Amino acid sequence: MDARLGGEMYIPQLSVDCVIFGFHDHQLKVLLLKPRKYDFWTLPGGLVAQTEGVDEAAQRVLRERTSLTDIYLEQFRVFGDAGRATIDTMKKFLENNDLDVADFSWLLKRYVSVGYYALVDFSVIKPVTDRFSEMYEWCDVRQLPEMGFDHREIAEKALETLQLMLDHKLVGFNLLSETFTMNELQSLYETILNTPFRRNNFQRKMLNLGILERVEKLYTGAANKAPYLYKFKAGPASGN
Amino acid sequence: MDARLGGEMYIPQLSVDCVIFGFHDHQLKVLLLKPRKYDFWTLPGGLVAQTEGVDEAAQRVLRERTSLTDIYLEQFRVFGDAGRATIDTMKKFLENNDLDVADFSWLLKRYVSVGYYALVDFSVIKPVTDRFSEMYEWCDVRQLPEMGFDHREIAEKALETLQLMLDHKLVGFNLLSETFTMNELQSLYETILNTPFRRNNFQRKMLNLGILERVEKLYTGAANKAPYLYKFKAGPASGN
DNA sequence: TATTATTGTCTCACATTAAGACAATAATAT
DNA sequence: ATATTATTGTCTTAATGTGAGACAATAATA
Structure with missing residues (x-):
């Protein structure tokens, strides 16, 4: 997301969310962002622009939100059952970021999100958060903190996929x-x-x-x- | 899709497409629909309603377009790079079905489609087409006819997924x-x-x-x- | 009753895997 | 120096799984 948010620029009601895995201290970690003024964590995510492919969008969103570039992202699942909780959360998100709810009513609808995961070298990656997040943290994927939206489910499903893929590809x-x-x-x-x-x-x-x-x-x-x-x-x- | 098409009822620019596999005569077949007044074939597909989950949408779309019910559908991939060809095709589709392009300008945008596949008993399944299709046919997945949109790619990717899954699950x-x-x-x-x-x-x-x-x-x-x-x-x- | 095409099962050689054993090594303790 | 210790690299044996051929059993036909 950026300051030019507008109903024309992005595909409505479609987002991408990235599960970035890192390995450290015998734990499989996931990169989480803490939105300003919230007491829960989220995955780096954002909207898909009209002019870009969904895979491109995932790359761009990850870059804008964490400054990570050239990360190989693998699409693994679509999450489309997000209920009303998402809408309320989004409304509060707009308020908390001093954005006028009236201008962004198109954002206040049910969202369908495409999940991506990536594997990165924990010792090299140095994320930088954007203005929507007050901090980032690497959290043990098996002991996730309070998560916003349906991001806990997304992270868990990403882990399942990673486990399946580890046999086939030499992804580790x-x-x-x-x-x-x-x-x-x-x-x-x-x-x-x-x-x-x-x-x-x-x-x-x-x-x-x-x-x-x-x-x-x-x-x-x-x-x-x-x-x-x-x-x-x-x-x-x-x-x- | 049905006659009540309207910008409010569905999530814009998001569709589902179903790859229905059947086995007959030593061939792996895919269920294809022939849109009226076209000389190409398509997968059974449609839009996602605001009030339903994406998985539900796939079930409903398959039912509305082929009358098949209680089919276990497995999501396998998102196709999001559909280019301008899709838009032109869609415009012609509206004309061919006597629908006013002006009323459906929201349909004339780039689409992101969620792919589902299902395995069915060829000898039992008896599809019935809806008003948008003039006929259906079971086609060898390895010798597909002329396909509309990016449906050839979707069907081929479904086959790849099925091959991968056959080792793990006993899906066959x-x-x-x-x-x-x-x-x-x-x-x-x-x-x-x-x-x-x-x-x-x-x-x-x-x-x-x-x-x-x-x-x-x-x-x-x-x-x-x-x-x-x-x-x-x-x-x-x-x-x- | 012999013939034929297929099916169900067995066997052998070979590869793969699980589990234990042991020598090699780089520091520390004596 | 020498013994001790924890860890690493590799070997060995048995168990298990797989590829390929062989053969008896069967249900019709000649």
Whole structure:
């Protein structure tokens, strides 16, 4: 959203919401925004302009609301049962941002939202909030705070999709730094899928995929054998 | 769509389109409608009412346009890049149906469509077209005729999704009659996934799933051993 | 009664996976 | 120096799953 909000510029009653996943401290985190003067959190979301595709809209909205660019977003579901709660919330949102409700009656209708998710390197991403949000926070996707609209459901559904995709695509590597240890990779898989793996078998499986490149050793200063660092081998099949 | 079309009743610029799969004669078929006075085909689609959820809308639209009821529809993707072609097509559609373009200018905008797919028993389903369509037809999804809007892309994407889902969920059984032979089941899998399977190994795999119940023998009158008939065992995990 | 096309099942080789075992290593303690 | 310790990389064995061929059983026809 921006200051030029108007009934002509955007497709009415259609929004996009982004679930940005990051991995830190053995937790799968989601990037949340805190709207001004509210006591709940929301996903970065916004409207779809008339002149752009829905995928483009998701990119732009994420950029405008968090300053994140070049994030690979994957559409995963449409949420279309948002009830009256959404309308009341939106009305208060306008008031809280000193916008005249009369000018934006077209905003006060039931919304259909297209959900997108992305996987980012937590250690690199530095979001910057826009004027509608007073702060951002990375929250454990399994312990979300009070969420506005139906954003809790959207985040949970995004997690389900991520779990499904982790088997097929090799999507998980985007959540790690450039280089990582086998332990970090295992911890990531365990966190996302919420199941433990055997250290030896996990290592074999990952190495047999033929997509990891061993680069160097990581000397942590701990009293034990130093683990290798790996990186995702840039091959013909990128797997995203 | 119905005769009460009006800018207030529906969410503007948002539609649903249904890809109805049926299995017949070793082909995976899709139910297509032929709009009056056009030389292309379309998927059964329509608008989302203000008062209903998107999933509900898909159910209703399918019912209104084909008279099919109680079909389990699965949302699979949003198509939001429909270009100007859609607008021109829509204008002609209004003219061809004796509707005044001036009254429906709100329809002449870029559309975002939510795609749904369903699997039905070809031998049972008997569609009836509405007043916008002059006929329906079951077409091989791999040899679609000239399609309007971006409906070819929607149907192809639906097939991709179905192929992905066939591994996870046991979704395929909806495409067969109540009882079926192992051969029919194998043919269905081969058609959807477009790969041949070994008769013996396929049978073993399916039986080991523990979800098939052997009911009786099918005497075809052919000069060979009669195959068993199976049915989908209604268990705690239904597969849908 | 022999023939034929198909079906249901078995077997063997091979690949994949689960689980345990053990040597290698980098620090610390003695 | 040497032993100790926690962790890592890899190997081994058994169990399980899969690909491919073989064969008996069956229901009609010749």
